[in-house]
Amino acid sequence: MRGPAIVEHADRVQAALKSSDAARSALVASWRRSSQHRLDPTHRSPPERLTEAELSLARQRIEPLIAVAQASLDRLYLAVGGVGCCVLLADRDGVPVERRGAVADDETFHDWGLWTGTVWSEESEGTNAIGTSLVEQRPLTIHRGQHFLSRNTALSCTTAPIYDHHGNVAAALDVSSCRADLTEGFVNLIALAVGDAARRIEADNFRLAFPHARIILTPEVERSPGGMIAVDADDLVIGATRQARLTYGITRERLERRLPVADIVGGGMRVAEDLGEAERAALHRALARADGNVSAAAQQLGISRATLHRKLNRLGIRRTH
Template identity: 75%
Template sequence: MGEVLPGHHADRIQAAIISDAAAKSALVASWRRSSNLHKLDPTDPKPPRYLTEAEFIDARQRIEPLIRAAQSSLDRLYLAVGGVGCCVLLADREGVPIERRGAPADDETFHSWGLWTGSVWNEESEGTNGIGTCLVEQRVLTIHRDQHFHTRNTALSCITAPIYDHEGDLVAALDVSSCRADLTEAFANLISVAVVDAARRIEAENFKMAFPKARILLAPMTDKGSGGLVAVDADDLVVGATRLARLALGITQKSLRKPIPAADLLGGARNVTEVLAEAERGALQRVLARTDGNVSAAAAALGISRATLHRKLNRLDLHRSH
């Protein structure tokens, strides 16, 4: 694809905006937001603005746990795409890249375009672009070259996925941007798969870090999809769920304020008598294991008589030789 002429690009955008295409096209709807809502001019030559150093430090601190959770996934994604003219960006909720991975050979190009840490790529500032539009529409998307609102961004191809925190709220966007003029749609689709996979890994790692003492279970598949995670405490009560799990299982932040038995939520729910019997059986087996099966020692450890313990063992069908 040749160089995009500023006037031609602006005319094309304006024609689309005043047509009825915005009702049918998410891209044209974004162009319309950029022009009508944010009052941007597609021919504006000014590069993206940058946060001050203090503002950037504050922005990093706000999502510091997510940054830590993302490191290995960012490295892995960069290994997959860095050698073909792409950089990897983790942007915060405001569209500011906080972490970046890129090849030194491409750094000058990306820096000149403002694809760098501390720059502002929300839709309000930059119009239609991968990071900003992904954050507005909260979906995986590709903004390829002349789909960008600003003519100065039409050399870029951006593939972006949203990232949600441990409470299911949108917190960041993961972006792979390419400076290659020969990026094909097929290759962009492959990159999109890798970006989505990395975003889900970052969410999972962040979720595990948010519930360090909980067991993390995979939510069962439903007609709304799968891949969600649920955090369960020592009492088998659900204490957290990822966005995918919330959507699949109908969990809300309000419902999590009340104890939810994991068995009720994840299937295989049993009545209270069965649950109590299983808990008692497990407790007795642990005590007997610690006393090498000696019933007298186990009864003493439990503070009950040997006869009482024998009755419990018989009722629960637990037989010991001692």
């Protein structure tokens, strides 16, 4: 039997879907996507849960990220666990694979589906912080009645996507609560903590992916967080975080060309002080700019092709063509 609160929420959702709000409201746009997945706001069945074997496989897919995230998950839980919140790390399909929570709250959170192995994709659960954050690829909070399904309207959840070293969405970090007295001000503080923790996990994962590279921290731009760029011994770019890619227009194609970092972020980058290493780096940069063409690189350097060949041979630098 459907209670009045369930009916009232369902009516509110349906009224919004019939209006023009979807064109200007991100929330209603998510509700519309939920409806297109043939979900019913009054649906009362519990969330879908993976089998133990399926959960184990999901964990294996992002095991390095899970390992890197442990310290950040612990710190985040220390900040929010005392006020009745749990911390979830979900994979890119919206399935929590790691969790922090108080033992006293475990039964409640398990019943609500705030547990490892539960499917929180937007397709399965409608508008919710984990699933919708992954779809829209941005941090967000879904607070109580903003959820699509009536049975989730007691929850307040804040999520930030986590990007891997290729700049792709790899996971989502979430803090959830079912406390009725959670204030808007505290929700905002949770959002800041979640965002900071997500960026720490991204940074730690990026360093793990490029253990022998020099990591350059890029400055904040227009209130966007700074990014990270990995460069090799010749100051050629070999990796970049999503934020660095967005800020400097670093595409996969540009990375494959291994451009000099100074060409991407501007001049003034400090290179090796040793003259031999400096010469080696200059030759690598010239070849990179010329896409491996020795003649074009020699012209850039203002030397003959034969001279460049002698330098390359002396320094043991391989040419592609």
